[in-house]
Amino acid sequence: MAELAAESPSRRERARADTFREIKQTARRVLVEHGVDGLALRAVAREMGMTAPALYRYFTSREDLVENVVADLYDELCDVLEAVRDAAEPATPAVQLMEVSRAFRRWATTHHAEFGLLFGSAGEDVLPAGVPTDGERPAQLAAARFGAVFAALVARIYLEHGFPVPADEDLTPGLKEQLEAWCAKLPVRLPLGVMSVFLSCWIRLYGMVCMEVFGHLRFALDDAAPMFEGELRSLGQLLGVPDEYRPPAS
Amino acid sequence: MAELAAESPSRRERARADTFREIKQTARRVLVEHGVDGLALRAVAREMGMTAPALYRYFTSREDLVENVVADLYDELCDVLEAVRDAAEPATPAVQLMEVSRAFRRWATTHHAEFGLLFGSAGEDVLPAGVPTDGERPAQLAAARFGAVFAALVARIYLEHGFPVPADEDLTPGLKEQLEAWCAKLPVRLPLGVMSVFLSCWIRLYGMVCMEVFGHLRFALDDAAPMFEGELRSLGQLLGVPDEYRPPAS
DNA sequence: AGTGTTAGCTAACGGCGCTCACTCTGCATA
DNA sequence: TATGCAGAGTGAGCGCCGTTAGCTAACACT
Numbered sequence: 001m002a003e004l005a006a007e008s009p010s011r012r013e014r015a016r017a018d019t020f021r022e023i024k025q026t027a028r029r030v031l032v033e034h035g036v037d038g039l040a041l042r043a044v045a046r047e048m049g050m051t052a053p054a055l056y057r058y059f060t061s062r063e064d065l066v067e068n069v070v071a072d073l074y075d076e077l078c079d080v081l082e083a084v085r086d087a088a089e090p091a092t093p094a095v096q097l098m099e100v101s102r103a104f105r106r107w108a109t110t111h112h113a114e115f116g117l118l119f120g121s122a123g124e125d126v127l128p129a130g131v132p133t134d135g136e137r138p139a140q141l142a143a144a145r146f147g148a149v150f151a152a153l154v155a156r157i158y159l160e161h162g163f164p165v166p167a168d169e170d171l172t173p174g175l176k177e178q179l180e181a182w183c184a185k186l187p188v189r190l191p192l193g194v195m196s197v198f199l200s201c202w203i204r205l206y207g208m209v210c211m212e213v214f215g216h217l218r219f220a221l222d223d224a225a226p227m228f229e230g231e232l233r234s235l236g237q238l239l240g241v242p243d244e245y246r247p248p249a250s
Numbered sequence: 251m252a253e254l255a256a257e258s259p260s261r262r263e264r265a266r267a268d269t270f271r272e273i274k275q276t277a278r279r280v281l282v283e284h285g286v287d288g289l290a291l292r293a294v295a296r297e298m299g300m301t302a303p304a305l306y307r308y309f310t311s312r313e314d315l316v317e318n319v320v321a322d323l324y325d326e327l328c329d330v331l332e333a334v335r336d337a338a339e340p341a342t343p344a345v346q347l348m349e350v351s352r353a354f355r356r357w358a359t360t361h362h363a364e365f366g367l368l369f370g371s372a373g374e375d376v377l378p379a380g381v382p383t384d385g386e387r388p389a390q391l392a393a394a395r396f397g398a399v400f401a402a403l404v405a406r407i408y409l410e411h412g413f414p415v416p417a418d419e420d421l422t423p424g425l426k427e428q429l430e431a432w433c434a435k436l437p438v439r440l441p442l443g444v445m446s447v448f449l450s451c452w453i454r455l456y457g458m459v460c461m462e463v464f465g466h467l468r469f470a471l472d473d474a475a476p477m478f479e480g481e482l483r484s485l486g487q488l489l490g491v492p493d494e495y496r497p498p499a500s
Numbered sequence: 501a502g503t504g505t506t507a508g509c510t511a512a513c514g515g516c517g518c519t520c521a522c523t524c525t526g527c528a529t530a
Numbered sequence: 531t532a533t534g535c536a537g538a539g540t541g542a543g544c545g546c547c548g549t550t551a552g553c554t555a556a557c558a559c560t
Binding site: 036116119120121122143144147171172173174175178179182195196199200203204205206207208210211213214216217219220221222223225226227229230231234 | 421429454458460466467470476477
Binding site: 261262290291292293302303306311312 | 515516517518519520526527
C-alpha cells in the first residue's frame, strides 16, 4: 500500500494520470468538432483507439467525464483571463476589468461549444439544483475561481477609487439577507451595495455575451462587437471608471 | 383535387390537423417531464400509442418537430405576456412593461425546460447561424412576435414620456449602421438611440432571467426575486419611469 | 514463484433517429 | 358499383448511443 502517496507517482499511477488527461483532451476535441450532443463516450474512445467501456475505469459516467471537462475549461478560461489581466497596461483594476471582459467575450465567441457547455442551459445537468453537493465538486471549484477573477477586480476598483453604491437600507430586505450570507463566504468583507453592483454588472456582461454567442441577438445585429463596446463603456461609467481609455480596435 | 382548399376541411384533413396538434402537445409534455434530451420521437410516439416512423408523416425530422414546438411555445408565451399587458393597471406603457417583464420571469421560472429550449444554447440548432433561411420559418416568426411585445412597449414609453437617449453621433459608426439596417425592417421609425437603449434593457432582462433559470446565480443568491426587482427598478429609471409604482409582492 | 490488482477487451441490453417495404383504409373517379 | 390510388400506420432493420458483466493479460508486491 502506498500510504505515503505524494512521494513517487509509481509508474502505474503516472500512466493512469496520463490516460486521464488524454481522455479529457480528446473529449474536448470531440466537443469542439461535434458539439455538445456529439460528445459521446464511444466517440471519445474511438478517437483514441480504445473501446468505450474502458473509459469507465476513469469516469463513472458520461456526466462525470463532462463535469471534469467543464472544470478543465473553466481553468483554461481563467488562465487566459488572468494572463490578460496581468498584461494590461496601465495595470489599474479599471483597465484590467475592461480587458478581462473583452477577453471573456473573445474566448466565448471563439470557443462556441465550450462556452455553451459552461454557461448555457446544458450546465443544469452538470451542476444540478436540488442537491447541495457541498459545493466542492471540481466544476464548482473551477467556477468559483472564475467568478473570483471578476469579483476581485470590481472589489479593487471600489477600494481604490470608489463608485456610487446603494446604501444597505436601500436594499430590499430579502436581497440584503442573501448578500450578507454570500459576503460571509468571501475572504474580504465589502459593503453589500458593492456586491449588488457587481452582480448587476456581471448580469449585463453575461447577458450580452450569451445573447451574442447563442444567436439571440441576430434579430437586430449581425456583428455584436460595437454593441459590446458600448455596454462596456456603460459599465465603466457605473463603476466610475474614467472614459478616456479605449484600446485599439481588435 | 381540392383546389379550393379553404372550403371544406374534408374529414381526412381534419384528422390530420388533429394528429398534428396532438403530436406537438404530446411532445411538449414529454419535454416537460423528461427535459430537452428526453424529447425523443420514440417517446412521443409511445406516449400517444403510435410507432415512431408514423411521426415522419407529419414532421420531416426530430429537428422539425422541435422547431414546431418552439414556435408554439413562443406563441403561448406571447399570449401570456399580452394578456398581462392588457390587464395591467394603470394601463400606461411603463406599468405594462414592468408587469410584462415580471410575467416573463414568472413564465421562465415555472417553465424551466421550455425556457431552456427557447432561450438557451439548445436554440442554436433550431435556428442555425449560417443559412439565412429567409427569416420566415415558424420559430423565427414566433420569436419576432415575442420581441415585438417588449419593443413596442419601450417605443410607446419613449413616444409618450421620452427618456434620455444617446444622440446618433455618439454611437459607434459600426453600431449606428446596424441599428439603421434593423430600424429599416421595423414598422415604426425611431431614433437609433432608442433602439440601442432597448437592446441594452433587453440584454439585462435576458441576462438576469437566464442566469437565474440556468442556475448561474446560485453562487451568490438562492432566491433571485429581490435582485430581479432591483434590476427592474433600475431599468425603470433608465426609461424615465416614475419609481412610485411597485406592485404587491407575489 | 505466486498472488492479487488493474487496464483493457468482447458481448450484450435497451433506447435512440431514421429508412424501407409493406398493409390497410378511405376516397374519387371510370 | 367496381377500381385504383394516396395516405396513415406498421415492423424490421441499420448504425449510433450509455452502460453492465465477464473475461484476459499485464503488472506490482510479497
